[in-house]
Amino acid sequence: MKTLKFLLIALSIGFIPAMTRSQQNYLSHLNATKDSPLYTTYAANLHRSEFTLDAGYHFVFYDSTNGLVFRNQKGGDWSIAFAKSGVKSGTSKYIYFLNELYRQPVITTSYSDIVKYTYYPFRDLRVDVTFLVYSSHSSVQEFVLHNLSRKKEKIQVVPFLTKPVGVFHEVRVQDKGDYVTFSYIDKPDGWMVEHQMPHVDTVANLFTVSFLPDSTVTSLNSLPWQNSSITYDSSRSVAFFKEFELSSGGSIRFRVVRVLGRNGKDLNEMISNSKDLFNLDLWSIVRSDEELYSKIPRLHFDNADMEMLYWMGFTLIRQVMLPPEGKCHYNYYVFSREPVWGWGHGGQVFHESLSMLAYVFMDPEGAMNSQRVYMERQHSDGYINYRTGPYLDETIPYNNQLTTSAPWFNWENMEIYKITKDKGFLSEAYISGKKFYDYWLKNRDSLHDGLCEWGGHAVLESVRDGEVAVWDQVGWPSNFEGPDLNSMLVMEAKSLEFMANALGKKDEAEQWKRESENKIQLINKYMWDGETSFYYNVDMKSKTFSFKRKNDLKREEIIGFLPLWSGVVSRQRADSLVKVLTDTSKFWRKYGVPSLSAADPYYNPTGYWNGPVWVEWNFLIEEGLLKYGYKDLANELVNKVASGMIAQLKKDHEFWEFYNPDREWAGYHRSYIWDGLISRMLMDVIK
Numbered sequence: 001m002k003t004l005k006f007l008l009i010a011l012s013i014g015f016i017p018a019m020t021r022s023q024q025n026y027l028s029h030l031n032a033t034k035d036s037p038l039y040t041t042y043a044a045n046l047h048r049s050e051f052t053l054d055a056g057y058h059f060v061f062y063d064s065t066n067g068l069v070f071r072n073q074k075g076g077d078w079s080i081a082f083a084k085s086g087v088k089s090g091t092s093k094y095i096y097f098l099n100e101l102y103r104q105p106v107i108t109t110s111y112s113d114i115v116k117y118t119y120y121p122f123r124d125l126r127v128d129v130t131f132l133v134y135s136s137h138s139s140v141q142e143f144v145l146h147n148l149s150r151k152k153e154k155i156q157v158v159p160f161l162t163k164p165v166g167v168f169h170e171v172r173v174q175d176k177g178d179y180v181t182f183s184y185i186d187k188p189d190g191w192m193v194e195h196q197m198p199h200v201d202t203v204a205n206l207f208t209v210s211f212l213p214d215s216t217v218t219s220l221n222s223l224p225w226q227n228s229s230i231t232y233d234s235s236r237s238v239a240f241f242k243e244f245e246l247s248s249g250g251s252i253r254f255r256v257v258r259v260l261g262r263n264g265k266d267l268n269e270m271i272s273n274s275k276d277l278f279n280l281d282l283w284s285i286v287r288s289d290e291e292l293y294s295k296i297p298r299l300h301f302d303n304a305d306m307e308m309l310y311w312m313g314f315t316l317i318r319q320v321m322l323p324p325e326g327k328c329h330y331n332y333y334v335f336s337r338e339p340v341w342g343w344g345h346g347g348q349v350f351h352e353s354l355s356m357l358a359y360v361f362m363d364p365e366g367a368m369n370s371q372r373v374y375m376e377r378q379h380s381d382g383y384i385n386y387r388t389g390p391y392l393d394e395t396i397p398y399n400n401q402l403t404t405s406a407p408w409f410n411w412e413n414m415e416i417y418k419i420t421k422d423k424g425f426l427s428e429a430y431i432s433g434k435k436f437y438d439y440w441l442k443n444r445d446s447l448h449d450g451l452c453e454w455g456g457h458a459v460l461e462s463v464r465d466g467e468v469a470v471w472d473q474v475g476w477p478s479n480f481e482g483p484d485l486n487s488m489l490v491m492e493a494k495s496l497e498f499m500a501n502a503l504g505k506k507d508e509a510e511q512w513k514r515e516s517e518n519k520i521q522l523i524n525k526y527m528w529d530g531e532t533s534f535y536y537n538v539d540m541k542s543k544t545f546s547f548k549r550k551n552d553l554k555r556e557e558i559i560g561f562l563p564l565w566s567g568v569v570s571r572q573r574a575d576s577l578v579k580v581l582t583d584t585s586k587f588w589r590k591y592g593v594p595s596l597s598a599a600d601p602y603y604n605p606t607g608y609w610n611g612p613v614w615v616e617w618n619f620l621i622e623e624g625l626l627k628y629g630y631k632d633l634a635n636e637l638v639n640k641v642a643s644g645m646i647a648q649l650k651k652d653h654e655f656w657e658f659y660n661p662d663r664e665w666a667g668y669h670r671s672y673i674w675d676g677l678i679s680r681m682l683m684d685v686i687k
Contacts, residue, residue, distance in 0.1 A: 025290045027311055032107040034062035037305050037649035039312040041671050042070075043337040045113050045288075046321045046366075048135035051390050053200045055260055056133060056319075056338030058670075059115060061105045062653060067096040068105060068119070070131060070141075073339040074186040075203065076163040078258065080143070082121040085154030085243075094158065095121040111289035112319040114282070124149035130282050137260040140277040144253045147246035155246060159256040160239035161207055168205070168218075171235040177216035179208035179271070180238045183263060191342030198391055202263035206270040210255040210278045213240040292318075296362050299686045305646045306639075306682065313679030316655050317359045320673045321366060326390030329376060330369035334389075336671035344669060347389015348373055350405040350412070351463045354616045355673050357415045358680035364420040371413055372425075375432040382439030384409065386460065396457045399478075401443065403456030406463045407488045409436050414495040417502070430499040437492050444485075446540075450522050451481040452489060453540050467608040469555045469596055470537055475547050483527045483535035484559035487566035490519045494567070520568050527563075533576035535560040556586060556597035557609075558617050564624025574628045581621070582633065589661035591644030592618050592637065598661070605660045606667060612658035615641060616674045619681050626684060635685040642678060 032038045043049070043056030057070040057078070070078040081096040098104065103120035110116075114132045121127060126146040133139045147153050161168075168182040181204070188199040218235040244252045257274040296314055301307035320333045328347075335344030335352060353370065360367035374384050377393060386403045387394035396403035413429035444452040454462045458477035462468075462484070471477055497512035526543045527535045536545050537553045545553045561581060563569045569577060582588045586597040592613035596603050605611040618641050625634035647664040648656060655675035656666035 025293075026307075027111055027293060027315075028109050028286060028290055030108050030110060032110065032308070033104065034653075035650055036107075037308050037312065037646040038107060038110060038653055039315055039649060039655060040107075040110070040115065040653040041319065041338050042113055042115060042131065042133045043319050044133045044135045045285075046318075046323055046331060049322050050136045051322055051325050051334075052198045053203065053260060053262060054136035054322075054337060054340070055139070057131075057139065058338055058654070059131070061098075061107070061117070064097065064099040067098065068129075070139075075184060075205075075260075076161055076168075078139075078141070078161050078256075080141075080160065080256075081158040082125070082127075083156040083158075084122060084125075085156075094156075109286060110315075111286070111293065112315045114285050114289065116286075125153070125155060132280075132282060132285055134277060134280065134285075138273055138277060139258050140280065140282075141256045142253065142282060143256070144251055145244065145246060146251045147248060150248050152248060153246050154243055156241065156243045157254075158239050158241055159209060160237060161258070162237045163235075167234040167236050168238065169234055171218050171233065171238065173216045173218065177213050178211070178240075179206055179274070180216060180218065181206055181267065182235065182238065189342040192345065195342070195346060195392055195394070197342070197346065200262050204261040204263050204265050204270070206257075206259040206261075206267070206274055207238055208257050208259075208271075208274050209240050209242070210257075211242050213242050215241045217241065292362065295364075297683060299683065301686065306642055309642055309646055309649070310679050310682045312649070312655075313358060313676040313682075314362050316671065317355050317673060317676035317679075318362060320671070321359075321363075321370075322390075324390075327377065327393070328373050328388075328390040330372045331366050332370055332373045332389065333673060335673050336669065338671060341669060344672070346387050346392045346394060349387050350374075350384075350408045351616060352673050353412055354408060354619065355676045356412060358676050358683075360416045360419045361680075361683070364416075364422075367416050368420060368422060368425045371409075371416060371429065374409065375428060378432055378435065381442075382435030382437075383443075384436055384439075386456075396460060398457040399455075401456040403458075403461050404439075405461060406485070407436070407440055407492050409433060410492040410495040410499070411488075414498050417499070423503075426499055426502060430496065430503060433492070433496055433499065437489070437496060440489060440492075450518055451526070451540070452485055453478050453481050454485060464559075464595070464609040467604070467610045469557060469600060469602045469610055470553060472610075473602065474552050474555075479540060479547065480537040480553065481526070481540045481543075482537040482559060483523060483568075484562050486519055486523050486527075487562040487568055490516050490523070490568055491566040493519065523563060523568050524570070524573075528573065529554065532556070533573070533580055535563050535577075555600060555602075556580070558587075558593060558595045558614075558621075561587075561593070561621050561624060564628060565620040566624075567627060569628070571628070578625070578628075578630060578633065589613075590640065590663075591647075591659055591661050592641040593621055594661040605662050606665060608658075611661065612667075613641060613644060613661045614658050615645070615677050615681075619677045622681055622684060631685070638678075638681045638685050642682065645675065645678060 040059035055072050057072050060066050060069040067079045081094045083094045102123045105117050105119040107117045116130045118128050128144040130142045168184050171182040173180050183202050183204050186203050217239045219237040255278050257277045259270045259273045261270050356367040377388050378384050385393050386396050386405050410433040417426045444455045454477040459465050462477050493512050493516035497509045500509035526538050539547045545551050586599050587593045594611045595609045596611050603611045622634045622637050644659045648666045654670045657669040657672045659666045
């Protein structure tokens, strides 16, 4: 084997003629490039997934400093390189980097678990690729090479894995060199260790190809490759070399497979799994995805980027759904599957569950079952965990109270029922929801005055868990009664009223109506400031906007708009509040409504709750605008938020935790479930 540089070799996809797009199967007939707002992270279908050992991949097809890479944060990069005949004598070079390709990749099909794309490494060589994350433990790439020249060509292919950070361990070239075994270390982060989450620290790997390679190479570094007879206990790279001869107009098909396992897993089982993927009908996977996505409402879009964003939102939510496991007897979700990070991998929280209000249109039963996860783990006194997952009941005891999460539970259940019309679910939800609401009244209204305050670890319970103007500069949340929590409780009572009526419980419905009306009166009495036309937190004892000093609670935070969403505001006050909302120096920014007024000295558009755009809270504001008849403003708001998300997707093809309201920037965590709410937001304004 001639010496070659290894890590820096691989290929990318090229151009494919535009296809007639079927509205029924939008994602099967794409013509997407790096400039399209396509989300390109892939993980296994819910039914072939698990929590404890799960690998997804982000497709890097847009970075000229790389090749076409399927990247797993812990497991490394998976790619391929090509060379024409003559490379052995040094007269030809390997093609890997995107800027070396004759034609750039075009993605033609993309669902949550599978992507198909085409590219040209050379003028007369077209490569069609299908990449599938089949299960949490196994993935496959199929390559079809087409010789478009008028002569016979010898093409060398080099599929490889590389570990940019760390190394592969116990690397062994097996059998005839057509598969390699190794392991890598995947240490859990501090949060996962602290919460005793199950985790596979040493991940066994099998990397194999469907052809007999000419040689198999492992390399300790990115220096020239060593002789194929050498194997290492440690390696950063594993590669197969194969030269194919293609006749003019001819083609060749082969597959590359990666299988993961727990350390010590039977090698024969991993080999058997890989052989199954060599023979798997990949089109059956696409057809199954088409059937699932066919349930999503079809909307008419004038803007192609908005249309793609709409479908990507559903892909994101679907991707993070996992099947029953551990303590969860129903499907549940994590915040992100690739990358895996502790805080986002413990299980469900109410504010992330707002995304079920979009997902219900795709998978009604799955959305209901996700909510049932909360019901099956509810305490006898009505308490529901801060976070609920297959291996976690996170209660966060603090000041002799357990921490729950923001009460959107009954509203979520009501909205899900409106789509599913499932009376069985409604009955379950109503029983659970009554207990949950009673828990709030008994444990979060310490003055028994009809208004509640955040309790437990109140910063976490309030959702706004970092860099909040009032929490940071005035006082701990439990000192205040606010328009956020009490608007949520108004909506909870209204939702229980709706449920009771739907279940024929008229007397109970009247009780819930009185409950919401009483809270509405108190919110408007104490939390509305006529001078600034805004709702603020009040000191729970004095019922004023002053805590440590005069008017120190009068900070214009996004929570002041929640009374629009909950229907607390009178028509006249709504007009005044909307004037504040649409003030471009405060909240009506280029890419949406920030969590804190831009006129506030604490404003930071790249901070947490002191400036960025949070998609789920902008969704609540959109709902409020529609409720009060501000349809044009609701549409404008959705366009603002969508534009920021589209700009970021075109940069890195990722969804992010939050977005900058003023410029194209997003942070800090990727593949974040609640961004899928943009699909619901678009649905609500596009008819």
